């Protein structure tokens with residue numbers, strides 16, 4: 001069965017917590033690694049609680065025990081030491097966007113560099129077509145977003161978009177679930193990396209606008225995010241990057257038992 005289906009005997013909250021750990025590692029593998037910075041969150045099933053990676057660990061080493069539960073209506077201007085100072089980026093968006101169930105904030109090199117220029121996002125590749133509704137920008141303080149007033153300004157700049165570039169700082173990606181938030185974050189960085197490469201090769205030649213909707217409908221069907229996610233999880237397991245995560249029900253256990261039988 002795909003990891004896109006529910007695991008038996010595991011609560012929805014625990015599934016979200018495990019997926020935040022996997023998603024953080026995927027983001028690290030796909031260009032979002034930056035010291036212990038950057039964070040992924042999800043809205044809990046009760047609607048009042050969000051789950052978010054804690055401060056002090058790198059994206060690539062997040063385990064389920066590094067995920068905090070945070071109540072949306074608490075005061076987040078003075079967060080406890082283990083919480084990211086920029087948690088308000090998440091809470092202020094969740095309060096204003098009932099359609100949003102997962103948020104990524106990070107500083108991937110190409111998208112962050114792009115946000116430090118006056119360049120326009122260009123629809124050059126299939127990756128970029130995911131963002132056919134446009135990309136928002138926040139040109140307020142280039143500093144960390146640490147209080148709820150700044151968080152509100154960012155949420156208002158995002159409006160109804162999926163992606164916001166925080167000028168001279170990083171990116172904010174909001175989506176319907178964790179798999180889509182991670183996929184959109186990775187494709188944003190990839191789109192801008194390809195734009196940077198293309199711009200060095202010659203004059204940009206964007207996909208004609210009339211093709212965008214058709215490509216979007218074919219390539220970004222709802223169920224595809226789970227397929228891509230499963231491939232990333234398999235890649236992390238092959239790379240020995242599944243420490244602290246539940247075993248793969250379908251494969252991992254059998255391999256382990258077979259190894260024992262062989263006396264290894």
Ligand SMILES: [Zn+2]
Pocket residue numbers: 086105106107144145169170
């Ligand atoms: Zn930041």
